[in-house]
Amino acid sequence: EAGVAQSPRYKIIEKRQSVAFWCNPISGHATLYWYQQILGQGPKLLIQFQNNGVVDDSQLPKDRFSAERLKGVDSTLKIQPAKLEDSAVYLCASTLSTGRGNEQYFGPGTRLTVT
Amino acid sequence: AQKVTQAQTEISVVEKEDVTLDCVYETRDTTYYLFWYKQPPSGELVFLIRRNSFDEQNEISGRYSWNFQKSTSSFNFTITASQVVDSAVYFCALSVYNNDMRFGAGTRLTVKP
Numbered sequence: 001e002a003g004v005a006q007s008p009r010y011k012i013i014e015k016r017q018s019v020a021f022w023c024n025p026i027s028g029h030a031t032l033y034w035y036q037q038i039l040g041q042g043p044k045l046l047i048q049f050q051n052n053g054v055v056d057d058s059q060l061p062k063d064r065f066s067a068e069r070l071k072g073v074d075s076t077l078k079i080q081p082a083k084l085e086d087s088a089v090y091l092c093a094s095t096l097s098t099g100r101g102n103e104q105y106f107g108p109g110t111r112l113t114v115t
Numbered sequence: 116a117q118k119v120t121q122a123q124t125e126i127s128v129v130e131k132e133d134v135t136l137d138c139v140y141e142t143r144d145t146t147y148y149l150f151w152y153k154q155p156p157s158g159e160l161v162f163l164i165r166r167n168s169f170d171e172q173n174e175i176s177g178r179y180s181w182n183f184q185k186s187t188s189s190f191n192f193t194i195t196a197s198q199v200v201d202s203a204v205y206f207c208a209l210s211v212y213n214n215d216m217r218f219g220a221g222t223r224l225t226v227k228p
Contacts, residue, residue, distance in 0.1 A: 033216075042119075042206050042218030043160070056215060089158065101148035101167055101210055106160040 002026065004107035006092050012113045018080035021110045024073070025094030031055075033104060034067055034077050035091040043091055049075065050097075082114045117142045119209050121219035128197050129227050136192045136222045138207030144168075148210040149183065149190045154221070155203045163205075166190065197226045 005024040013019050025032050031050050035043035046065065048055040051072040060067070064083070069075040079086055089111050093104040118141040128134045140149065151163040164174065166183050174181045178195045194201055204221045 040220070042208075042220050043216075044218070045215055048215065091160065093160075100146065100212065101165060103150075103162050103165055104216060105162070106152075108157065108159045111158075 004092055004094055004105055006090075006107040006110055008110055009108060010111050010113075012115065013082055015084055015114050016081040018078065019082055019112065020076050020078045021090050021092075021112075023075045023077070023092030023107060025075075025092070026105055028096065029094035029105070030072070030097055031095045031102075032069060032075050033093040033095075034075070035093065037089040037091055037109070039088070046077070079112075082112075084114050087112055087114045117144075117147075117209050117211055117215075117217045119207050119217055119219035121207055121222050123222045124220070125223045125225070127225045127227065130199060131196050132226075133193060133195050134197050134224065134226075136194075136205050136207075136224065138190045138192065138219060140188050140190065140207070140209045142209060142211060144211045146211075150208040150210065150216070151181065151190075151192050152206045152208060152218075153203045154206060160206070163192075194224075197224075199226050199228055202226045 007022050033048050034046045037043040046060045047057040047067045049069045052069050067077045089109040091109045092107045095102040095104050120139045147168045149166045152160045154160050180193045182191045204223045206221045207219045208216045210216045
């Protein structure tokens, strides 16, 4: 079974530029998560989708971050414009459903450096 | 509010030593799940164990064991006879509601040969 796929693996941009990350979850997984992991910290949830609907985006900085999962499968996360403090690893995860306690499967992440 | 505290930022041991990673959690929910994940240098988070709030039985899996104590809100992880391959960052996490997982800051374990 293929795992969660993410691209690109690394991205370097200048502040005020825009960037987009892509995630393809495990086949059949209805729930998809985007996390931000700043160096030295644990992952922090940005947004959670159930199929193509948003379940929780309370921690997403909506003035600059956006995410979509139009067909309920793969997803993109965008930052526009980027700030220095956005430098982090962006992790995508998926589970079969939103049920409490389901194990989340993580992708390898995209390491973003904003200069 | 949900919170996970991993007080140990870094631990260094010599191979074959036993090591315990501490995890303390806070939640007002009576139903919750606790997890441990391993993050090797490659960056991908690897699931190790899940425990629900109604099951306080300790668990052993090979060299790994977990001690869940609701009375102290702790879910500690012990590696017996550590190996160099155990070197990684280990995260404890708490899940409530819609599986919104709250992670601790992680403990970096270095096992020296």
